Amino acid sequence: MQSEVTVLFAGDSGDGIQLIGNAFAQKSAEAGHSVSTFSDFPAEIRAPQGTVPGVSGFKLQFGGESVYTAGDKADVLVVMNAAAYKKYAGHLKPDGILIANESGFDGRNLALAGYDNGAEPLAEARASQRVISVDIKKNVQAALLELPLGTAEKNRTKNMYVLGLLAWMYQRPAQDFEKYIQEKLAKSKNVLEANQMAFRAGYGLAETMELAAFKTEVSRATPAPGVYRTLVGNQAVALALMVAAKKANRPLFFAGYPITPASDILHELARHRNSDCLTFQAEDEIAAAVAALGAAFGGSLAATASSGPGISLKSEALGFAVTLELPLVVINVQRGGPSTGLPTKTEQSDLMQALYGRHGEAQMPVLAARSATDAFETVFLAAKIALEAMTPVMVLSDGYISNSAEAWLIPSEDELPSIAPPMVDGTPADGNPFEPFVRDAFGVRPWACPGQEGLEHRIGGLEKEKNTGNISYDPANHEEMVMARAAKVQAATRFYSPTQTDSGNNSGDLLVVGWGGTYGSIKAVVEKLQGKHYSIEHVHLRHIHPLPEDFGNILRGFKRVVVAELNHGQLVNLIRSTYLIDAHRLTKIQGQPFEEAELKSALKTHLQAIQHG
Amino acid sequence: MANPRDYASDQEVRWCPGCGDYSVLKQFHTVLAHLELPRHKTVVVSGIGCSSRLPYYVNTFGVHSIHGRATAFVTGLVLARPDLDVWIVTGDGDALSIGGNHLIHLLRRNVKAPILLFNNEIYGLTKGQVSPTSPEGQVSKSSPDGALGSPFMPPALALGAGASFVARAMDRDPEHLRLMMIRAHEHSGSAFLEIYQNCNVFNDGAFHLFTEKESRAHHSVYLTHGQPLLFGIENSMGIRLDGFTPRTVNLSDGYSHDDLWIHDEKDPIKAHLLARMHQEIRPFGVLYAENRPSFQSLAQNLSSDKKAESIEQLLQGSRTWIQSE
Numbered sequence: 001m002q003s004e005v006t007v008l009f010a011g012d013s014g015d016g017i018q019l020i021g022n023a024f025a026q027k028s029a030e031a032g033h034s035v036s037t038f039s040d041f042p043a044e045i046r047a048p049q050g051t052v053p054g055v056s057g058f059k060l061q062f063g064g065e066s067v068y069t070a071g072d073k074a075d076v077l078v079v080m081n082a083a084a085y086k087k088y089a090g091h092l093k094p095d096g097i098l099i100a101n102e103s104g105f106d107g108r109n110l111a112l113a114g115y116d117n118g119a120e121p122l123a124e125a126r127a128s129q130r131v132i133s134v135d136i137k138k139n140v141q142a143a144l145l146e147l148p149l150g151t152a153e154k155n156r157t158k159n160m161y162v163l164g165l166l167a168w169m170y171q172r173p174a175q176d177f178e179k180y181i182q183e184k185l186a187k188s189k190n191v192l193e194a195n196q197m198a199f200r201a202g203y204g205l206a207e208t209m210e211l212a213a214f215k216t217e218v219s220r221a222t223p224a225p226g227v228y229r230t231l232v233g234n235q236a237v238a239l240a241l242m243v244a245a246k247k248a249n250r251p252l253f254f255a256g257y258p259i260t261p262a263s264d265i266l267h268e269l270a271r272h273r274n275s276d277c278l279t280f281q282a283e284d285e286i287a288a289a290v291a292a293l294g295a296a297f298g299g300s301l302a303a304t305a306s307s308g309p310g311i312s313l314k315s316e317a318l319g320f321a322v323t324l325e326l327p328l329v330v331i332n333v334q335r336g337g338p339s340t341g342l343p344t345k346t347e348q349s350d351l352m353q354a355l356y357g358r359h360g361e362a363q364m365p366v367l368a369a370r371s372a373t374d375a376f377e378t379v380f381l382a383a384k385i386a387l388e389a390m391t392p393v394m395v396l397s398d399g400y401i402s403n404s405a406e407a408w409l410i411p412s413e414d415e416l417p418s419i420a421p422p423m424v425d426g427t428p429a430d431g432n433p434f435e436p437f438v439r440d441a442f443g444v445r446p447w448a449c450p451g452q453e454g455l456e457h458r459i460g461g462l463e464k465e466k467n468t469g470n471i472s473y474d475p476a477n478h479e480e481m482v483m484a485r486a487a488k489v490q491a492a493t494r495f496y497s498p499t500q501t502d503s504g505n506n507s508g509d510l511l512v513v514g515w516g517g518t519y520g521s522i523k524a525v526v527e528k529l530q531g532k533h534y535s536i537e538h539v540h541l542r543h544i545h546p547l548p549e550d551f552g553n554i555l556r557g558f559k560r561v562v563v564a565e566l567n568h569g570q571l572v573n574l575i576r577s578t579y580l581i582d583a584h585r586l587t588k589i590q591g592q593p594f595e596e597a598e599l600k601s602a603l604k605t606h607l608q609a610i611q612h613g
Numbered sequence: 614m615a616n617p618r619d620y621a622s623d624q625e626v627r628w629c630p631g632c633g634d635y636s637v638l639k640q641f642h643t644v645l646a647h648l649e650l651p652r653h654k655t656v657v658v659s660g661i662g663c664s665s666r667l668p669y670y671v672n673t674f675g676v677h678s679i680h681g682r683a684t685a686f687v688t689g690l691v692l693a694r695p696d697l698d699v700w701i702v703t704g705d706g707d708a709l710s711i712g713g714n715h716l717i718h719l720l721r722r723n724v725k726a727p728i729l730l731f732n733n734e735i736y737g738l739t740k741g742q743v744s745p746t747s748p749e750g751q752v753s754k755s756s757p758d759g760a761l762g763s764p765f766m767p768p769a770l771a772l773g774a775g776a777s778f779v780a781r782a783m784d785r786d787p788e789h790l791r792l793m794m795i796r797a798h799e800h801s802g803s804a805f806l807e808i809y810q811n812c813n814v815f816n817d818g819a820f821h822l823f824t825e826k827e828s829r830a831h832h833s834v835y836l837t838h839g840q841p842l843l844f845g846i847e848n849s850m851g852i853r854l855d856g857f858t859p860r861t862v863n864l865s866d867g868y869s870h871d872d873l874w875i876h877d878e879k880d881p882i883k884a885h886l887l888a889r890m891h892q893e894i895r896p897f898g899v900l901y902a903e904n905r906p907s908f909q910s911l912a913q914n915l916s917s918d919k920k921a922e923s924i925e926q927l928l929q930g931s932r933t934w935i936q937s938e
Contacts, residue, residue, distance in 0.1 A: 030934045229933045239927060246924050253693045272927075274919035278692055278912070282685070283718040290682040290715075291689025294658075297676060298694035320679050410933065413924045433623070450674040450690075450697050453653040458622065458669050460677025461661075470624060471669065 003219045004034075004063025006071030007166065010088045011080025011104075012049055013042060013056045016159035021058025022405075023163060023180050026230060027172055029407040033062040034221040036371075036520065038070035039403040041344055050112035052083045064219030066527065068520030070404055072595040076169075078162055080104050080136075082113035085121055097130045097214060099165065101158065103137035132214065134205065136161050143201035144194050153191070157198035164202025169214050174203050224409055231408040233401035234261070236375035237305065237331055238268035242277055244383035245301040248419035253295035253302045255280040255288040257310060260343045261402040262333040265305045285310040289317035289330070296326040297459075299449035301383060305331035308350045309339060315358050318392055320461050322362040322485060325437075325445050327386035327393075327421065329379065334398040334516075336591040345591025346399035348516050349567040354394045355545055355574070361482045363489040365389075366545040368396040370519035373408045375401055378542060380416065385495050387421040389488060390444050396544070398566075400517040400593055422446050427454030437469040443488035490546050499548045502526065502538040507557035509535035509610045512603065513583070514564050515544060515571055521594040522564055525603065528596075534607050544571070552579050559610050562586050562603065564594065615649045617642040622672040633784035633810035634663060637731060638670055640787050644794040645671070655698045656690065658683045660707035663738045664731035664810070667702045681712025684719040687726050688908070695909040700798075701728045705746040706736050709765050713745075717774035723802035725907035727794065730807050732767060735816035753815075768888035768900055771805040772881070777903045778802065779884065781896065783809040785824040789835070789897065796899055802907045823895055836887070836898030841873035844894065852894075859886060861894065878902045 007024070011017045018039055029035045040057035047054035061071030077092040079085040081104030092098060105122055115121060125131050136158045143161075144154045160181065167177050178196050185192045205211075231239070238254075245252035256266035258281070270279045278295070282288035288304045296302035306314065311332045321328045334350045336342025350357075354366045367382050369375035379395055386393040424446045428434050434455045437445050448455035457469060465472035466480055501511070502523055514522045519540050526538040539554055541547075555561055555575065561583040563572035569585040576583050586602050588594055620642045628634045645655065655673035659665035661680035668675030678686045683701050691699055708716050708730050719728075735753065736742040742755035746767065750759040768779045778800040782793040790808065797804035809820040823833045834844045834852065842852040845863075851873040852859050862868045876898075877883060884901035 026932075032936065223936050225936050225938045227929070227933050227935055229930050239930075242922075242927050243924055246927070251693065253689065255689060272922065273916060274921045275913075275916045276921040278916065280689065280692055282688075283714055286682065287685035287688070287715050287718070290678070290685035291692070293678075294676075294686040294689030294691075295693035297686075298690045298697070300693045302689070302693075316679060317682070409936075410928050413928070416924075450656045450694065451654055453651075456652050456672060456674050458671075458675035458677065460668070460675075461679055462677060 001217050001219055002063065004061055004067050004071070005076065005170075005216065005218050006059065006061045006074045007076045007078070008057060008059045008074035008088055008091055009078045009162070010055055010057045010084035011159070012083070013046065013054050014049065015056070015080045016156065017056045017058050017080070019184070020159045020163040021060060023177065023184070024166060025060045025062070025405060027167075027176055027180065028060070028062040029228065029230060030176070031172060032220040032223065033218065034065060034067035034223070035060060035062045035407055036067055036070045037405040038400065041403070048112070050081055050083055050109050052087050052113060055084045055087045057084075057088060062218065063221070065221050066524065067221070068524045069593065072593070076166075078166070080158065080162075082109045082115060082121065086113045086115070089121070089125070092129065094128070097132065098125050099162065100131060100133040101137070102133045102135040130214070132211065139201060139205065140198045143197055147190060147194055147197070149190055149194055154194060157195050160195045160198040161202035164199040164204070165206045168203045168206035169211065169216060170218060171215065174200065223407070226409045228407050228409055230405050231372050231376065232405045233369070233372040233375050233397060233403065234264035234333070235268050236372050237265050237379050237397065238272075240376045240379035241269070241301070241303050241329065241383060242272060243416065244380050244419060245276065247416060248301055248383070248387050248421055250299060250301045250387070250421065251275070252277045253280070253292060253300035254278070255282050255291045255295075255304050257282050257285045257288045257306065259285075259307050259310045261335055261399045262305045262307050262310070262331065264402065265331060265333070285313035286317060289314035292328055293317060293321055293324065293326060296328055297324075297449070299447070301327065301329070301387060303329040303331065305333065307333050307335045307343075308337045308341075308353065311350065311353060312357065318364065319358045319360055319362045321392035322358070322364060323461055323464070324459055325390045325485065327390055329382050329386050330392060330394045331379070332394060332396050333402045334396060342591040344399065346517060346593060347567060347589065347591060348396075348398060348518070348565050349570065349589070350396065351515075351544060351567065351570040354396055361486065363486050363545065364392045364394055365489055365492045365543070366394045366396065367542055368516040368544055369401055370516060370540055370542070372401055372404050372406045374519070376408070381495060384417060384419045385492050387419055388444070389442065389492055390422065390447060391489060396516055398517040424448040424452065424455055433457075433468075435467045435469065437464055438467050439484060439488070442491045442494070443484055493546055493549055496543055496548050499539065499550050499554060501554065502540070503530065505537045506554055508537050509559045510537070510603065510606055511555065511558035511561045512536065512538045512564055513541065513555075513561060513571065513575065514538065515541040518564060518566060518594055521596070521599060525596055525599040529600065529603060529607070536603065536607060541571070544574070547578060555579055555581055555583075559613070560584065560606055562606055564599065566594070615646040617646040620645040620652065620672055622670055624669050626670050627666070628663060629814050631813040632663070633733065633812070634667070634731065636784040636787060637664075637729070637790065637808055637810060638667055640790045640794060641667070641671070641729070644791050644798070645673070647791070648795065648798060650698055654696070655700070657700045657702060658687050658690070659702040660704070660712055661738070662704040662707045662736070663812075664702055664704040665707060681707050681710070682715060684708070684712055684715040684728070688719055688722070688724050691724060691726065691909045692912055695913055699726045701726050703728065703730050705730065705732045705734060705744045705767070709745045709767065709770065720771055720774040720776040720803050720805065722908040723777050723905055725802050725909055727797035727800070727804040727806060729794070730767060730805065731810040732807050733810045733812040733816055734764075734819045735812050737812045737815050741815035766888060766891045767807045768805070769885065772885055772888050772901060776803055776805045776901070777905050778804040778899070779888065779901045780805070780899045781807045781809070783820065783824045783897065784811060793898070800902065801904050822893065832894055834894060834896045836876045836878070836896050836900065838876055838878045838899070841870045841875050842896075843873070857886060859890060
């Protein structure tokens with residue numbers, strides 16, 4: 001029994017890799033496995049067929065409780081052509097299984113993939129690895145001989161053939177998949193039939209060929225009972241915004257401008273568009289942020305999303321949001337930067353931007369999601385903080401989270417926290433003018449919207465006199481207002497749950513601090529090192545600003561603190577300057593998640609240093 | 614009619630003495646009173662610049678937003694709140710330079726809102742730099758040897774962006790200015806109203822030819838729908854169309870009204886000709902007015918077709934499975 005398995009599907013953009021990846025992930029989750037997936041799309045939209053830039057990949061890890069990421073090196077690599085092999089050969093474990101489509105390794109495909117004349121990559125692979133190579137093209141043509149479809153259409157079912165093979169290897173009932181295919185392809189009878197027949201052919205081949213040696217049993221998790229669904233990171237963000245708006249009894253207004261990897265948030269919300277959920281594709285990033293503020297002034301839960309370069313453009317508007325003290329949720333799906341950088345790759349290099357990338361004294365709460373399903377909770381909480389504390393809030397996601405999927409235990413409506421924004425009821429007594437900047441005990445101002453009689457007021461970017469909100473150039477008033485806005489943000493810690501280390505230890509040798517999409521990688525490695533009796537613990541921060549009040553004590557309980565992040569060292573500097581402790585940096589800036597081996601070896605070095613310390 | 618003073622806020626108006634903005638503000642208060650707009654349902658939104666201080670002086674809801682972005686702010690506000698009466702106040706630098714992109718998109722989308730563009734052909738609040746409407750060669754602090762490049766002709770820019778309503782007025786003709794504000798407010802979509810406004814400190818007299826009593830009649834053509842283009846003392850001059858070229862004629866040379874260009878504010882081609890009359894004779898009034906659905910009404914229609922989902926429906930999504938004990 002294997003505790004977890006990583007499968008990497010790869011093929012040409014047109015090979016239907018994402019479809020079978022998702023199908024396999026879905027069925028694995030339904031079979032009771034823990035599942036985590038990641039899609040690796042090419043940056044080019046339609047790179048030439050058969051070439052390396054045109055390869056699309058889908059990775060998933062499934063198994064028992066220890067599945068925290070989409071895995072790193074694959075146990076099984078499926079390649080539909082030579083280019084896919086070339087791109088991902090290095091991602092297969094030395095003892096892994098390679099499943100290759102032979103017809104994708106003919107002379108033409110080898111040349112397109114950039115192999116030298118006479119190269120035989122499959123033969124080389126066979127020398128050291130277990131290889132299942134099948135002429136899938138020939139086999140599907142044979143299996144679909146009777147169907148009234150063209151050769152090209154029949155060829156398009158190659159992916160289903162592969163899915164059949166995998167389903168057999170991991171002992172999944174064929175009927176489950178056939179039903180799934182039916183739901184996905186119900187539109188055309190012929191196409192549906194072809195896909196089901198191709199699936200059966202793949203399944204049957206595995207059964208009849210001597211593939212029994214490859215048949216593997218994989219641990220299942222013991223997930224909590226309940227109703228589950230799959231959540232992709234960007235979808236989780238969209239869902240959280242919609243649900244938070246309903247909980248707050250406010251309409252949702254989302255404005256965005258197309259940018260990778262954040263656009264799917266706009267797409268998902270646009271799909272749900274109705275009178276409670278308005279979406280607006282603005283003319284630029286600036287307009288998206290400002291239009292959202294306009295809607296916030298009108299009483300909506302307003303949100304905008306982008307990636308680093310887009311957030312830079314929005315930053316003037318964020319300063320404006322800080323001084324208006326209107327609720328606004330800003331999502332940054334981080335990618336490799338600066339500038340256009342690595343648009344389809346993941347990075348955590350916008351933390352300093354989130355904290356400090358504005359003009360003037362302009363604090364706002366900053367939260368970071370750790371995984372696809374955690375993105376729901378984090379964004380929901382961000383919306384609650386924005387609405388109840390009347391402030392813009394920044395949420396950091398990243399390219400990895402945005403495209404990864406996890407099974408999610410659906411909460412009931414009552415389990416979700418209530419959201420009560422400070423709406424103004426009635427009008428000021430005695431016909432006094434309404435004062436929009438009078439603060440409550442938490443420093444929060446009231447939210448009055450156009451249409452409310454007697455509450456007419458003017459707000460703007462100029463410094464406001466306390467209470468009245470009228471323009472004020474008074475020096476002491478400015479300082480007071482700056483401090484009041486900062487204190488209001490600091491008071492957001494009242495929304496936090498206690499900070500918890502993964503295993504509950506608050507002292508020991510080594511503490512690994514992480515934030516964002518590296519959660520699974522760090523957790524998996526720390527658990528393995530704990531299994532080898534090292535004194536090591538992991539804490540993952542959701543709240544980057546303000547930092548949790550209990551965080552300092554946790555840091556001080558350990559002999560050494562290492563901050564692991566996918567940048568040049570940003571949270572580590574914040575921790576060093578805030579707590580005056582000698583936190584160490586563990587960084588990677590390659591547009592890729594941490595790999596188990598590299599994390600493990602870096603952490604071992606620290607553990608040894610402590611022992612010899 | 615309500616009392617214009619009810620629309621004035623308690624804030625002290627702070628423009629330079631003699632500024633054209635005072636006149637525009639006064640006419641604005643009067644128009645709001647004339648239209649009897651409920652104060653709580655009215656929002657005045659501006660960007661940055663001298664003119665953009667105006668919302669502070671109006672006793673409705675108001676937003677003094679950021680430079681160039683009033684248009685973007687309003688787009689979000691009216692999408693979320695199509696029930697409100699929203700006005701945009703902006704200037705030549707605010708709308709046509711830093712906010713140019715938002716303006717053209719607002720116009721093409723036809724977001725329903727009057728846009729009062731105070732054009733003084735100069736940056737006043739920053740103390741005298743050339744603006745995108747300053748004439749070529751204009752000497753200013755930032756252009757001591759004269760401005761380079763052609764200025765925008767705001768009505769031509771608006772028409773090019775697909776504006777459904779384009780008009781021009783001036784600070785020195787209050788009655789006509791009020792009329793134009795009312796027309797802009799009546800319009801079903803974006804209503805672009807350029808207002809010639811004198812900056813007596815940094816660009817005094819930029820429009821004197823068109824606005825002052827002694828020269829106005831000779832240089833300003835007041836447009837009326839269905840009427841010939843007339844100007845001059847006692848309307849002694851007219852404009853006729855020679856193909857697509859406007860020609861000035863003297864009626865005493867034997868021309869009758871029938872020989873002249875009859876203004877049709879629904880004619881998009883002729884609107885372009887009017888918008889490009891940017892020399893010593895310029896048109897005032899409604900250059901173009903076209904009825905087409907506003908952005909917010911289109912958005913509302915789109916949304917109202919669809920049923921709102923409950924929290925439960927949203928959380929469940931389209932595909933779930935059950936994990937039993």
